[in-house]
Amino acid sequence: MTADIHIATARVADLAAVMRVMDAAFDPAYGEAWSGAQLLTLFALPSARVRVAWDGERPCGFSAARIAGPESELLLLAVDPDYRGGGVGSLLMDDWQLWATGQGADEYFLEMRADNDAVHLYRRSGFSECGRRPAYYRGNDGVLRDAVTMRRVRDCGKAD
Incomplete structure (x- = not known):
C-alpha cells in the first residue's frame, strides 16, 4: 500500500490538508489534536519540521518533530484511519528519524497517552518506555490517563 505514498515537507499552504488528517485521526474524546494556530508555530521554528504523507493528492498522514542538539522529539504523528495498518506510520517514523540523524541527533523521544494503540x-x-507521568492527560471525556515517554538511542555502530 505504501508504494504510491510520498512524503514531503509541509508548507503553510498545506495546513488545511494536515488539519484534515488531524481531525480524522484524533478522537475528540482525548483532546490530543492541535489547533491550526498551534501547528503554524512550528512552521516558524528552524528546529522543527512538519511532513505530510500523500497518496496522490490526498493527505494520508503527517508528522511534526523538533530537534534540540543531540535529541529529537516527535511532537505529533497521525495517520488517516483509512490508511492505518498500511505502513504509512512506519514511513513517517523512518522519515523523522532519518532527518533527525542528519541533524546530529542520536536520541529520539516521544510522549503518548498510555492507552494509545500507536x-x-x-x-x-x-x-521503549523510559518514563511515566501518572494522570497527566485529562481527556475531553473527563478521564485521567498516564503519559508515557518513550526513547530510542541510535546505534552509532551501524547505519540507520
Whole structure:
C-alpha cells in the first residue's frame, strides 16, 4: 500500500490538508489534536519540521518533530484511519528519524497517552518506555490517563 505514498515537507499552504488528517485521526474524546494556530508555530521554528504523507493528492498522514542538539522529539504523528495498518506510520517514523540523524541527533523521544494503540508502531520502531507521568492527560471525556515517554538511542555502530 505504501508504494504510491510520498512524503514531503509541509508548507503553510498545506495546513488545511494536515488539519484534515488531524481531525480524522484524533478522537475528540482525548483532546490530543492541535489547533491550526498551534501547528503554524512550528512552521516558524528552524528546529522543527512538519511532513505530510500523500497518496496522490490526498493527505494520508503527517508528522511534526523538533530537534534540540543531540535529541529529537516527535511532537505529533497521525495517520488517516483509512490508511492505518498500511505502513504509512512506519514511513513517517523512518522519515523523522532519518532527518533527525542528519541533524546530529542520536536520541529520539516521544510522549503518548498510555492507552494509545500507536505503542505497537513505536515499539516496532525500536522505542521503549523510559518514563511515566501518572494522570497527566485529562481527556475531553473527563478521564485521567498516564503519559508515557518513550526513547530510542541510535546505534552509532551501524547505519540507520
